[in-house]
Each structure stands twice: as C-alpha cells, then as structure tokens.
Amino acid sequence: MILVTGATGTTGSALVDTLLARGLPVTAVTRDPRRVTPRPGLTVTTSIGPADALYLLSPAGPAIPEHDLTTLRAAIDAGIRRVVKLSAIGTPSRPAAAEELGAWHQPGEEAVRTSGLEWTILRPTTFATNSLVWAEDIRAGRPITNIFGDGAQGIVDPADIAEVAAEALTTAGHHGRTYTLTGPELLTVPDQVAQLGEALGRQLTTVDVEPRREHFPPEIADVALAGAHLVRRGGNAVVTDDAERVLGRKPGTYRAWAEANRARF
Template sequence: MILVTGATGTVGREVVRGLPEGLRVRAMSGNPAKAAGMLPGAQPVAGDFADPQSLARALEGVHAAFLVTTRADVDDDARFLSAAHKAGVRRVVKLSAAAVLDPRADDLITRWQRAGEDQLRACGMRWTLLRPRAFMSNSLSWAASVRSERTVRALYGTSPNACVDPRDIAEVAVRALTEEGHAGHAYTLTGPQALTAVDQTHELARLLGIPLRFEGLTPDETRAALNGRYPPPVVEALLASAERQRAGAKAHVEDTVRTLTGRPARTFSQWAQDHIGAFTPAPDQHPCPEAPWRPSASRPSCSSSASRGTPR
C-alpha cells in the first residue's frame, strides 16, 4: 500500500494519478469526499497531522508514503514520521524546496523545510527528498485578471525562476516510491529554462491570441495583498524569497527530470497550453478600458476578484 498525503493538492493528485495500475493507493486529505471524486481508484482516507489516531488509520498497512506538509508554524513532519515509523513504513518521499540549498535563504519557510529534511534523514526509514523550484501552476493566480482585464500583476516581473511543471515533480515522486535506487538521494527539480513573469505573460498572450498587459507590483502592494491570506511571518518569508529571486538565486537549471525520467522537463509553453482554458476569456467578455492601475479600492476593474500575482 502506498499512501499519498496532500492527495488533492497540486502535486499529490498527480502522484496518485501517475502510480501504476495494480498498486493499492490510499489518498489522504482533509476532505476524503473530494479525494474520492477527484481520484477514482484510490482509497480515500481522512488524515490530520495533529490527530495521531487519524494518522495511524491512514498509515495502516502502508509500506511507502509521499509526504507533503504545508504549515510552517507547526511540526507536522515530525508527527507524521513518528506515526509512520510506528506503522512499519519502509520508504518516505518528501516534497521539500530548492531554497534549502541556498545559504542566503534564512526565512521562516526555508528554515522549516530544512528542519523537515533533517527529521526525515534521521527517521530510520529509507528516504528521498524532492526539491523543486516554483510550480508553473502558480501562474493560475493570474487567471482571473487575465480573463477579466487581460492583465498580469506580479512583483519583480523581470526576475527569472526555473519553474517546473508539477506533473514532472509527480513523475519523479512516483519513481522514487516504486523503484529501487532512490533511497538517500535528494533531487533538485527545475524546468528546462528560467523564465520571468513578463516572459510568461508574453507566452500566455501568444497562446491566447490576444494582447496582455503586465503591471508590476511594489513590495508594499504585494505585502498588503498577502496580509489577508497569510500570517505576517509567512508574508515576510515570501517577500524575502522574491528578493532572492530578483538577485538571480532561482535561475539555475538542472537536468534532473531528464536524468530520472528519460525525457526533457516540460516547458512553460506546454504547461500553459494544457491549462489555457483557465485563462481564456468568455466569448462575450470584453477587457477593461486602458487605465492606470492603482493599489486602492477605486482601481478600475472588470472584476472584484481580479488576481494579484504573488512571489514564487
């Protein structure tokens, strides 16, 4: 039995879908009904990292697990690894982040990821670490403003990031869960080239066949947008991450996806083409008239739900 935590998340659901037929797969999430509808063929199970009994139920009979944790202010990694060890799990593949390798990265999120990696290496089970750059799917945060205003807004639009398709991360995870030879390895995963938000805007415009505008956000505007969604320490960590990206820390490209899968990493163009429907305006949708953008409630907008890009 293979357990996938975060099974309805961006990478987790692709891991479940990519596991070979014939394997028993258990999909752990906070909403097992959603998992059942999204992931037919997997056994849905409710799981809460703060509830040892739910973890014990989810881990019963499991020999390998894919671990995704998302809360930087609690020790979910330690809780899961303790329960997994007690349940007799033999192999754990953890989703981490490429930033752990950057000596300049000392923000809350990176420190939390480093601590989780340390706990995994010391857990007594066979382990594999996946360290991706930003997900290409983060661009979906622009979908509403592209549809309604034909505009992308982001911080530091000319800073490059070697972003990666979540499906490539999932394919590597599936191999690490099902093949021998991956124990004790840490894999840095990137796309085939470093792109800026401006580059991505141009590519979306080309695929949509419509002009798109890019509008840069200031750090203060970005902070104001993020403060409604994340605790202040997380907001500051995201802003620190954006500053490192601006300095070029996220531009390096690795060929790990090709090495492990035998094919090149997917390009942003491939990802965008497969998700272009999310960005496509309705046939009767007309863009807002050209107007200067201002970070205030009176900003001209076709939609009150217009998306603001966040640092990745």
C-alpha cells in the same frame, strides 16, 4: 500500497493519477474524503496507516515543520519503510532561523534523513500552476502584477514533480538522494505571460510592482517577501537536469503547461 498526503492538492493529485495509471494501489490521505472521487485501485483515509511508502506533503506555511514531524512519526509507527518528502528549492541542510527562507522545510528534511527509513527529498522550484492566480486579472482584462521584476526562474510542471515522486516511491536507486526539480529553461514573469498569452490567443501585459507584505497572507508574509526579493535579484535563476536524469526525458516546458491548461484561465 502507496500513501499520498496532500492527495487533493497540486502535486498529490497528479501523483495519485500517475500511480493509478501504472496500476499501483494508492491510498489518498485527506481531511475530507468526500473531496476524492472514487476510482478503481484508490482507497481514501483521514490518517496515516500501514503502507509500503509515503509521499510526505505539508501545506505551505509556518506549520510545515510540525506537520512534517507528526506525519513522519505516524509513518514510522505504522511500519512504513520508504518516504519521499516534498521540500522546496534552496532549503539549507543546516538549521535555519524561523523567518529565514528555507526554514519551513529544513526540520522535515533533517527528520527524514535521520529517520532510518529509505528516503528521497524533492526540492522543486516555482510551480507552473502558481500562474493560476493570474486568472482573475486575465478574465477582467487587467495587467498581471509582476513582483519578480526580471528575475528568471526554472518554472516546473507539477506533473513532472509527481512523476519523479512516483519513481522514487516505487523503484530502486533513489534512497539518500535530494533532487532539485526545475523545468528546462529560465523564464521571467513577462516571458511566462507572453507564452500564456500565445496559448490563450490574447495579448497579455504585466505591471512591475515592488513586492510588499500586503501582497501575501499575513502568516506567510515574511518568508514570501524574502522569496520575492531573492527571485528579483536573480537568486532563483536555477535549472538542473535532476528531473531529466530520473525520468529519462526532458521535463515539460511552461508553454506546454499553458497550452494544456488554457481552460483554467
């Protein structure tokens, strides 16, 4: 049995689909079981209980350390032996100041590494699904706000993160590994928007805007602003072959994600 936290979210829902498609029993953890559609092989719970392995996901924000530590403690108490933690690219291995980029996931990573469980840490870069926030502007015919300038990123498809997680949760050889997960190529926001426009059959434009606190919800503004400036100066222009080494194939392109997700824009 694999326990999936964040099962209604971006990577968690893809992971549930992946595990069920492999015929593996899954328990989805959610605060609201009514949000999970019943399926053969799937059980739903609101709390951590006995299982073979845990996908540890905490919702983005400053509460990540507390959520990670509470969930991990419950998993150890329940006798779970293996954990795969979703972290983020650039998370430092040393303690970080609270407002520092990378501070959200560092305590959870450290707790996982010292838990005594079999562990794998996944550090994905920016998700392809983040571009769904452009949908409203696209529908309204407005230019897409670009706070990242010409900073490029190795945009990753969350379905590939889920497949790597499924491998680490269910097969041998991933204990003690930290995988930095990216897509196959570096793309700027204008690159992404051009590919999305081709997928949608529309001419889309961007407008370059200096990132400001007001662009983000107040509780994440410090970290998000630091992240935006990092991307702008080219600090997240990273492509790795970690996903390819685990999956035995190239990770998906942003173009393929855009074509498969046309209906969501």
